[in-house]
Amino acid sequence: xxxxxxxxxxxxxxxxxxxxxxxxxxxxxxxxxxxxxxxxxxxxxxxxxxxxxxxxxxxxxxxxx
Amino acid sequence: xxxxxxxxxxxxxxxxxxxxxxxxxxxxxxxxxxxxxxxxxxxxxxxxxxxxxxxxxxxxxxxxxxxxxxxxxxxxxxxxxxxxxxxxxxxxxxxxxxxxxxxxxxxxxxxxxxxxxxxxxxxxxxxxxxxxxxxxxxxxxxxxxxxxxxxxxxxxxxxxxxxxxxxxxxxxxxxxxxxxxxxxxxxxxxxxxxxxxxxxxxxxxxxxxxxxxxxxxxxxxxxxxxxxxxxxxxxxxxxxxxxxxxxxxxxxxxxxxxxxxxxxxxxxxxxxxxxxxxxxxxxxxxxxxxxxxxxxxxxxxxxxxxxxxxxxxxxxxxxx
Ligand code: SF4
Ligand SMILES: [Zn+2]
Ligand SMILES: [Zn+2]
Numbered sequence: 424x425x426x427x428x429x430x431x432x433x434x435x436x437x438x439x440x441x442x443x444x445x446x447x448x449x450x451x452x453x454x455x456x457x458x459x460x461x462x463x464x465x466x467x468x469x470x471x472x473x474x475x476x477x478x479x480x481x482x483x484x485x486x487x488x
Numbered sequence: 489x490x491x492x493x494x495x496x497x498x499x500x501x502x503x504x505x506x507x508x509x510x511x512x513x514x515x516x517x518x519x520x521x522x523x524x525x526x527x528x529x530x531x532x533x534x535x536x537x538x539x540x541x542x543x544x545x546x547x548x549x550x551x552x553x554x555x556x557x558x559x560x561x562x563x564x565x566x567x568x569x570x571x572x573x574x575x576x577x578x579x580x581x582x583x584x585x586x587x588x589x590x591x592x593x594x595x596x597x598x599x600x601x602x603x604x605x606x607x608x609x610x611x612x613x614x615x616x617x618x619x620x621x622x623x624x625x626x627x628x629x630x631x632x633x634x635x636x637x638x639x640x641x642x643x644x645x646x647x648x649x650x651x652x653x654x655x656x657x658x659x660x661x662x663x664x665x666x667x668x669x670x671x672x673x674x675x676x677x678x679x680x681x682x683x684x685x686x687x688x689x690x691x692x693x694x695x696x697x698x699x700x701x702x703x704x705x706x707x708x709x710x711x712x713x714x715x716x717x718x719x720x721x722x723x724x725x726x727x728x729x730x731x732x733x734x735x736x737x738x739x740x741x742x743x744x745x746x747x748x749x750x751x752x753x754x755x756x757x758x759x760x761x762x763x764x765x766x767x768x769x770x771x772x773x774x775x776x777x778x779x780x781x782x783x784x785x786x787x788x789x790x791x792x793x794x795x796x797x798x799x800x801x802x803x804x805x806x807x808x
Contacts, residue, residue: 429712455731458700465499465704467489467508483700484652484727485545486718 424472426450427479439474446472447480456484500701503738511705518702521693522554529676531688536643538562539685541633542585542597544578546703546710547648549585551691553708555646556593562646564590565598565636567629570609571715578711585708598640600632606799607806611717616805617798621717624798631795635786637685644679649689652696655745656726671773674749680774683787695741696727 424439426446437446443459443466459466460479472478489498491510498508502517509517525531532538538555542548542564555562566582568575579599586597603609606628608616614624637645654673661669679686691699703710718724733740780786781793788794 430714453731453735455695455697455734456728458697458704460704465701467498467501469489469501481700481704481712483546483697484724484731485547485696485714486721486724486727 424474424476424478427477429480429482439476440471442468443470443472444468446478450480452480456482458483499705500698502698504695504734504742506738514701514705518694518698519554519558522690523558525675525690525693526558526688529674529688531646531676531690532560532644532686534560536561537641539598539633539637539640539642539645540564541629541645541647542566542582543648544581544711545648546700546708547650547653547691547696549581549648549708549710550699550703550706551646551648552585552595553589553706554702555690556590556595561595563596563598563642565600565633567632568599568601568603569625569628569715570601570603571611571717572609574711574713574715575609577713578715581709581711589708598636600636602628607802613798613802617801619798622721625717627794627798631786631793634685638683638786642685644686644688646688646690648691648699649675650691650694650696650699651741651745652727652730653723654689654692655730655741656723658745658748659726659730660722670748670752674752681778681787683780683785684774684778692745693742 424437426435426437428435428450437449444454447454447457447459447468454468458481459468460481461470461472461476466472489501489508490496491498491513492507493513494510496510499511500514501508538560540548540552540555540562542552544566548564552562552564564582564586566579568579582597586595590597602613606613610625610628611621613628614621617624633645636642654675658670658673661673675689675692677687730741730744777789778787781788781796783792783796786793786795792800
């Protein structure tokens with residue numbers, strides 16, 4: 424599956440099927456700081472992602488004041 | 489994972505509430521949490537005019553959206569900082585939301601351009617006065633939001649600070665024992681003196697991830713990129729630390745911040761070991777120390793307010 428990441432913006436290819444929670448763990452990202460979006464929809468951490476899925480991992484934490 | 493309320497497929501899990509929700513039930517949860525914040529902290533009522541500080545980011549646009557959905561009268565102010573590449577983009581997001589959503593509620597967007605009124609973008613100003621960009625930015629935003637709120641007769645100013653913002657700020661203040669700042673860390677700061685708008689943070693019960701999820705689920709088009717100046721900020725470090733703790737034990741952020749609020753509400757401050765009279769309320773303290781700035785007449789603790797001092801230094805710097 425194609426996984427879109429931000430900060431910095433990049434695409435990585437990951438072999439499915441894979442659970443959201445394992446995908447985040449493999450990429451060393453924590454759930455509390457990210458949303459996982461498949462196509463246009465938010466998915467929960469137990470969701471199984473397939474090879475043909477388009478996935479975005481969106482960081483939700485911003486700095487500044 | 490299924491929705492805890494209606495048992496259809498969930499779109500988000502909330503470990504700290506031991507829950508998971510579908511879109512409809514999550515939206516309901518968000519509106520409930522914000523209502524609880526507004527009522528519990530006596531932030532504002534139905535007839536009050538609210539000015540929302542918007543940046544084009546997820547928190548402030550979600551806040552504006554939620555307040556309008558709840559039926560409050562809320563306009564917004566965007567401060568254009570003149571940061572190349574970032575300001576134009578974030579301003580477009582705020583404008584798009586104003587045209588697409590806010591207009592149907594008869595709410596409007598006000599815009600303040602730093603380059604027009606202060607004479608240069610935020611980064612040039614910071615260079616001129618030899619101060620970090622973020623602190624220059626903070627002074628200008630605080631000043632302009634307050635001024636707009638007071639001059640245009642808004643009853644209260646609302647910002648999109650979420651639980652992560654408040655918990656990480658509290659952590660920073662506690663780590664450095666900046667006790668003087670702890671006073672001002674509540675979600676509702678009264679208009680203590682003439683010329684100071686009341687300030688509230690209706691999203692303080694929602695985590696940053698929950699606010700982002702609300703924006704994504706409700707198709708709010710916000711700017712995902714960060715302000716380039718935020719890179720490497722201490723706040724990001726504190727948030728990261730707290731989120732690691734949160735992952736290990738869900739509910740940590742809320743327990744930390746809300747526990748602080750409860751303590752603050754209950755206990756009179758301890759003095760130097762001796763019994764002290766009940767501490768003056770913040771409003772009383774403010775009344776005792778604040779008076780109008782000699783230049784612009786907004787309230788300040790000094791002769792001239794920090795904004796006017798900054799602008800004077802910038803002017804001197806640019807003519808040199
Ligand atoms: S990161 Fe700094 S410069 Fe950018 S908006 Fe926040 S306070 Fe202002
Ligand atoms: Zn449901
Ligand atoms: Zn002044």
